[in-house]
Amino acid sequence: MTEPRQTTLQASDTASVSSVSSSPERAVYDDTDFFMTQRNDSQSSLGVASLRDMTMSSSIELEHRISPVSRLPPELLIYCFSKLNSSLDLRNCMLVSKTWSRNAVDLLWHRPLCNTWTNLHNVVQSVRNGKSYYPYFALVKRLNLSNLSDQINDGTVETFECCKRIERLTLTGCRQLTDQGVVSIVNGGNSLLALDITGLDAVTDHTLRAVAENCPRLQGLNVTDCSKITDESLTAVAQSCRHLKRLKLNNCTLVTDESVTAVARHCPAMLEIDLHNCRQITDESITLLISQGRHLRELRVAHCSLITDHAFLELPKHLAFDSLRILDLTACFQLHDEAVEKIIATSQRLRNLVLAKCKEITDRSVHAITSLGKNLHYIHLGHCAQITDAAVIQLVNRCNRIRYIDLACCHRLTDASVKQLATLPKLRRIGLVKCQAITDRSIMALAKMTSEPSTKPPAASLLERVHLSYCIHLTLQGIHALLNRCPKLTHLSLTGVQAFFLRDDLTAFCRDAPPEFTDQQRNMFCVFSGPGVNKLRDYLNNEDPAAIYDTEGTMYDDREGEDGDADQQVTGMMNATGLGVDDEDMNDEDEAGEGSQDGVEGHA
Numbered sequence: 001m002t003e004p005r006q007t008t009l010q011a012s013d014t015a016s017v018s019s020v021s022s023s024p025e026r027a028v029y030d031d032t033d034f035f036m037t038q039r040n041d042s043q044s045s046l047g048v049a050s051l052r053d054m055t056m057s058s059s060i061e062l063e064h065r066i067s068p069v070s071r072l073p074p075e076l077l078i079y080c081f082s083k084l085n086s087s088l089d090l091r092n093c094m095l096v097s098k099t100w101s102r103n104a105v106d107l108l109w110h111r112p113l114c115n116t117w118t119n120l121h122n123v124v125q126s127v128r129n130g131k132s133y134y135p136y137f138a139l140v141k142r143l144n145l146s147n148l149s150d151q152i153n154d155g156t157v158e159t160f161e162c163c164k165r166i167e168r169l170t171l172t173g174c175r176q177l178t179d180q181g182v183v184s185i186v187n188g189g190n191s192l193l194a195l196d197i198t199g200l201d202a203v204t205d206h207t208l209r210a211v212a213e214n215c216p217r218l219q220g221l222n223v224t225d226c227s228k229i230t231d232e233s234l235t236a237v238a239q240s241c242r243h244l245k246r247l248k249l250n251n252c253t254l255v256t257d258e259s260v261t262a263v264a265r266h267c268p269a270m271l272e273i274d275l276h277n278c279r280q281i282t283d284e285s286i287t288l289l290i291s292q293g294r295h296l297r298e299l300r301v302a303h304c305s306l307i308t309d310h311a312f313l314e315l316p317k318h319l320a321f322d323s324l325r326i327l328d329l330t331a332c333f334q335l336h337d338e339a340v341e342k343i344i345a346t347s348q349r350l351r352n353l354v355l356a357k358c359k360e361i362t363d364r365s366v367h368a369i370t371s372l373g374k375n376l377h378y379i380h381l382g383h384c385a386q387i388t389d390a391a392v393i394q395l396v397n398r399c400n401r402i403r404y405i406d407l408a409c410c411h412r413l414t415d416a417s418v419k420q421l422a423t424l425p426k427l428r429r430i431g432l433v434k435c436q437a438i439t440d441r442s443i444m445a446l447a448k449m450t451s452e453p454s455t456k457p458p459a460a461s462l463l464e465r466v467h468l469s470y471c472i473h474l475t476l477q478g479i480h481a482l483l484n485r486c487p488k489l490t491h492l493s494l495t496g497v498q499a500f501f502l503r504d505d506l507t508a509f510c511r512d513a514p515p516e517f518t519d520q521q522r523n524m525f526c527v528f529s530g531p532g533v534n535k536l537r538d539y540l541n542n543e544d545p546a547a548i549y550d551t552e553g554t555m556y557d558d559r560e561g562e563d564g565d566a567d568q569q570v571t572g573m574m575n576a577t578g579l580g581v582d583d584e585d586m587n588d589e590d591e592a593g594e595g596s597q598d599g600v601e602g603h604a
Contacts, residue, residue: 070099077103087113109139115147124159142168143185149173149199154181165191172198172222179206186210194220198248201227208233212240219243224250224274234259238266245269250276260285264292272298276328279304283311291316295323302330302354309339321347328354330380340365344372352378356406359383366391370398377401382408382431392417396424406431408467418442431467433493438471440478447478447485461486469495469526476500476540476549483537492528492536501526505548509535 081104084090090108094101114120127137140163145152152174161184171177177200192215197203203226218241223229229252244267249255255278270293275281281304301307324347335358350372361384376399381387387410403426407413414437422445448461463486476499494500501524509532513525528536
């Protein structure tokens, strides 16, 4: 029978009040998978009693009677307790008996709930109570203080320095913390697997040196916005923490090729690395990182403007990178078609590809991308202004599983592209910001409305987010049809579309403009999201069409003379308010790649 894992008890016979006073949120119990994979041979404990038990005197039988549920082996008890959704239920289980308590306490204290100051105080009291029935300091495996980021300081964190079995430590946004506080937990913490200190701009190399010295099992490190981190400490981490799999260095502007090269050479298990805005990174480290990272699944080098075609053209010949799924090359201005062709040829299983603001690429790159076929789900080509309808049409024909596509500022595109995009069966998000050649014909295609006779009613659109800001030829009739045909729509951006931003009755349902916008920008801002989309749809459906459409021209009106002045007026306002090509891209961070936050939209 599998040996039950018992928790070491201290001498005290009674549980302290604080031992169960805090109710940590139950998390998935990672440490008890063994009972799911190993055969349970303990069923004999539930069988017929032995002869000795059957002949036991009544007084002894009453004294030693055990209920059937108490005869369950520990692994089954733990499995049952793990299905409880409430930490309060777990706490009550601890009060049933010592057996239940021993098998429930790990689940309750695996990730103590520290989302309020009161809860945090209770957790600290229990952890530091030397007379507790259980050694709670040894039970804490995950500690997340990000919900109290504004109140956390070095003194707060130092109260957990006795917790040496922490595996995941999250201190995101706790900007009052310094090296002193973080190091107090890291020292002696050889169980640490993941550390997130995003936004701790006071943290220096001293903290990462402590990580390198104390955390050989580290697998995930996030130092986003830790602007004082340098190559010295990152190289030490790479050399000491060779199991590292996930590394985020966003906005660590002091990082150079030296530390990235060290990661490539010493961390062969690397799965994900984010070098967003590490502007000193060059071709050398990227080539080595890809060549050595045979398991690399996600590579983000957005705004690393020193990267050129050579980073990819110098990759070893006849070498395939089948693990690579996500590649973000946003604003790598020096990339050309040759580099894209090389990337696609060696990474045929790419799923998410971001080439936003790679302004040198042309239809030739898109033709190469089409070879990804059904593997491609997410494609961002915003600001790739040389792309034409022919390339987009071919892309749709070959990659029919695309769910997200952004073509913002691709001004050569017309209704022909959008009509083809509308045929994608899984399309959920589309960005057409500043594609000023499109008309209501595109919108009606997205709404799956056609003038051609059909025996079957068109299926409802799956679109969830549509970005149409500064598509100045759109009318209210077209958007109204889109709203009615897209029941799942949760976001619709129409900034700069005259049919909307000039109508007070329609902008009443918009969300508020960002506080940093100027008055002129606020006047043009028109974004509907969440309940605002539903309210706009209901308003248009309940009003008299003659009343709400009376200020508009005829749908599909191709005459340009009458609207020329209006178009020039909108363009002039865009220039006057400073709304350039970078202000209206899409920013769907939940789609940009497995929970990442690297979208490229401003406020559309």
